[in-house]
Amino acid sequence: MFCPFCSHEDTKVLESRVLDSSMRRRRECIKCKNRFTTYEKADFQLTVLKKSGKIQPFDSNKILQSIQRALGKVDDTIINSLSLKVERKVLKKKTNPVPTSYIGKCVLTELRKMNKIAYLRFASVHKEIEDPKMFEKELQTVV
Numbered sequence: 001m002f003c004p005f006c007s008h009e010d011t012k013v014l015e016s017r018v019l020d021s022s023m024r025r026r027r028e029c030i031k032c033k034n035r036f037t038t039y040e041k042a043d044f045q046l047t048v049l050k051k052s053g054k055i056q057p058f059d060s061n062k063i064l065q066s067i068q069r070a071l072g073k074v075d076d077t078i079i080n081s082l083s084l085k086v087e088r089k090v091l092k093k094k095t096n097p098v099p100t101s102y103i104g105k106c107v108l109t110e111l112r113k114m115n116k117i118a119y120l121r122f123a124s125v126h127k128e129i130e131d132p133k134m135f136e137k138e139l140q141t142v143v
């Protein structure tokens with residue numbers, strides 16, 4: 001970790017605190033003694049494998065957006081907690097890259113627990129990148 005003030009490469013960690021999806025560390029530069037805070041995201045190096053075969057960095061905002069699209073006007077805290085649950089599940093899988101189909105399934109599971117309408121709405125978007133038979137099966141489980 002380089003010091004943002006003097007670029008010295010050695011800093012001391014004064015305090016670490018686990019936040020919802022990241023680690024906050026209070027650091028002090030050993031050379032210039034300036035203090036600063038860093039946020040380390042556990043999903044930093046996680047990548048996703050798209051159906052097209054393309055690999056791209058994991059972006060929790062995309063989960064958030066797809067949930068938002070499915071749920072429409074809902075309280076932000078609900079969307080955030082849903083998205084966080086999905087993110088934790090994806091991180092727990094410890095596969096890198098993670099197939100987008102797996103992420104989609106996690107979102108579906110969480111949505112189903114919460115709201116049937118939202119679940120169906122998301123599933124109808126999701127089916128475009130998934131096997132239609134799987135979508136049918138999914139539908140049967142809620143209708």
Ligand SMILES: [Zn+2]
Pocket residue numbers: 003004005006007008029030031032033034
């Ligand atoms: Zn420094």
